[in-house]
Amino acid sequence: MVKLTDSEFLEFVQYMHKNYGIDLSKKRILIEGRLSNMIERKGMSSFSQYLDSIKRNNKEEITMLINKLTTNYTYFYREENHFKFLRETVLPNEEKNNKIKTLNIWSAGCSSGEEPYTLAMVVDDYFKYSAGQWRIQIHATDISENVLSKAREGIYSEESIKNLPESYKKRYFTKTNDGKYQVSPEIKKYVDFKVFNLMDPIVARNKYDVILCRNVMIYFNADTKINIVNKFYEATKTGGYLMIGHAETIQRNKSEYLYVSPAIYKKE
Structure with missing residues (x-):
């Protein structure tokens, strides 16, 4: 077994924090x-x-490293209060007040795609037959190309979709020959998957109505976290929302977002 020396540990922690914002200072073991x-x-x-x-910028190695050190655990309809808020508050308000009928959502740290596809299902189901009258864009990003490849494929286990409403399962999935579930093309069309490092500048040509960054910032220290939150704020439309994981918090005195309810914040 290769041992990690004190100097190597320090170098590893500094490199991962500087380049990817990941705080490994208490993760030596x-x-x-x-x-x-x-x-x-x-x-x-x-x-x-x-x-x-890694420093020679071997993308394949970097992706493998990030996958090893972070846990890409997710499933459809995780932390369902966010999706209820989207359906019961955000979408009715957009339907009433959004005259240009564009909806721009960002799933930041989307992992293997369960979150953005759930968003697409909620939006499609809400608008039903009028969805075609809207320009709906769901941008889904992650630092790992590996998980994005799985997301683009859109095939999931029965366990992964168990929390979804039965109507969603029937309408938005096709069962494969090996007992898995394939996301339908009508849902895939809403979602665009791209690699993105949250440490990089956010260039938002069109600001977002909703940004979700859930259970991602647990890997960041306090300074990195608030820097990212403030970048999200600049990329959010006035009246738009940021949703974070229920195990995460934002220092309210360091962000201009207004607290709405647990894990939901608004830009006034």
């Missing part, structure tokens, strides 16, 4: 446990060797 055997299989004898290969 996790780093060593999840990467040691992989480093050995690559024929390397130290974490320094491995980090040198």
